[in-house]
Amino acid sequence: MDAIEDELRNFTKVVFIVSLSLTYCYFISSRIPKGKPRLLSVLPVIYILTSFPLTLSSFFLQFYSALCIVWLANFKLVLFALGKHDNISALLDFILVIAFPIKIKAFQHNTNKESPTTSNTGSKCAFKLGLAFVINAFIWSISVLLYVLYKEHISSMNPIVVVHILYSTRMHFGIQIQFALVAALSKLLTGKELEPQFNNPHLSTSLGNFWSKRWNLMINKSLKSLIHEPIRSLFTPVLGRRWAIHPAILATFVVSGLMHELIPFYVGRTRPTWEVLWFFIINGLCVTIEVEIKKKASKSGWKLHPIISTPLTVGFVMATAIWLCYAELIHCGADVREIKEYGALVDYVKHRLRIA
Template identity: 55%
Template sequence: METLEGEIWNFIKLCIGVSASLTYCYFISSRLPKGIIRLLSILPIISIFIFLPLILSSVLLQFYFGATITWIANFKLILFAFGHDDTLSVNPSIPLLHFIILTPFPFTIKHKSNQYKKNKETSPSYSSTSFSNLDLTFLINTISWYTMIQIYVKYKEQVLFPNLIIIQFLYAARMHFGIQVHFALFAVMAKAVLGEELEPHFNKPHLSTSLGNFWGKRWNLMISNLLKSTVQDPIRYFFTPILGRRLAIHPAILATYIVSGLMHEMAYFNVGRQWPSWEVTWFFIMHGVCLSIEIEMKRIAFKNGWKLHPMISTPLTVGFVIITAVWMCYSELIHCGADVREIEEYAVVIDRLKYLSGIAREVTMSSS
């Protein structure tokens, strides 16, 4: 990473470019007919969003902001072009600030009808318990994330010949908790700016009872919904006349996981600037194939009245996800040195904050 000041300036230029591009979409493209004509007006913006994040060199900014622009913003704009954006809260009827914040970031406004329904079905005491659970979950994730970083650093510093499998496990655990912590912090800031309730990103993924339950209802829910709207539903609609609706789900699932893998490869390339090894793509292809098998096995089990108890299905699911993620999902980032650069960037930011706080303390003491 270049100097902190230089990277901050690059990030400011990125924000200005994204805001200007989305303002164009909001005022110009929204007035064009939905479909191909509106898509043609947005294609230049999609091209800009693919290359614009390359001005960033920071691992943290690339991973949490660059990826959202090249992936989330472009996919949402495609939905916006065809008018299929109601569930994602991206449409020209919302305020411009909402449009600029919601389009490139993984946020979805919670619909008031859903809030009313949930409030009606739950008592005040249950609602307050939910908030305390959310706070507890964030605290646990933060402590776990910090602990994994410390263990990771100590292991690499003190072990002369570190084991690659242990490194991959520690890094995967650190990313698992870190992603949830960062997304929760971003959601708090977005909620403060928008003044709206947002849909949760995660729903206790450690309690997943199946791959479908993990990817569809517990892990990174906004991305799951986005992929369903942009890839799975259109592919399933295309194959339904050929295979029938029941079997059409399988090529739709495979296509969805291939696209997810390729988008992760793009994010990893932006971070490391190295040609991909395609391991993360094969990770998602493997999970897509296993999910298709799981769907058919569940159908057979349901017909015969069989059902695995969560005490069995949860360890199997979580164990499979952990093993495959450690094996295939994060090795590219480790090979390009992103794991070390990320920690160095945290250290630079913390040192700068300490320096600024020291100056502020001196100014306060001298003025008093």
């Protein structure tokens, strides 16, 4: 119980310092001309944010602070230094947009009254989002239960393969659940509509469709603005716009892989084995090949039906993720630590309720 309370105190300090640092960016850095001068002003904040997971001991907090603060928030601060996010008028909105994997939806001002058709569409979208969250939570809870049962009763048979499958499933759906909860909290605090974070990744019809339009759209937008578009512009005079897309795609996947390598480092304090990086390199190479194949296929009028392309796409991503993406976290015992933390948190809540 004392360990959890100490960790909560540490996390409260982290939240306070992050909020204070971003408040400095909002009031001071925003008044500095964009470009190098503003970037220099936010570099101390980037350094502070990068060190935060090292002050925490919980796997759950280390993982999500590395993902959302060290990676996403720092990327957004660089974009802020380049002139993005200047249109956010409220301090709370600025802090939440930088620190959380969210983006406030930009509305078109329309003086016409909302038609019944539009209203019905909005209701249906809200229902679908709620249903997706319930399904993700159900599958995640089943994967956790199966993992616990497997480790307790039959782990001696062939632990590594089954552990990788169950852990990959748990992480795949768990990330979507956590992001959805963060979005719900942000919407409650700001009262504003947010852009979707995921777009039914299980319906992806190609690798390009999965990575660019369906999976983790918040990180995707940052990578596109900070890596993909500048690299493509850099290579366009040399290769032409048609071929410049390939180094842009590969650079984006390499940077994403390197940033993902930081997560096992923060969680396990171990040297990287580069398995996560290879996962992204393999997927990036396959996306570049897929781009050329689709161009040739479209010229001949040939197109793979979604009934075939969807299971092939999702199957490939899941197979490579099971093989490589979460291997480093399993090597450093993150899968076991996570389950123990869930149990400890449940016991802590029960203890506090009994006291109350």
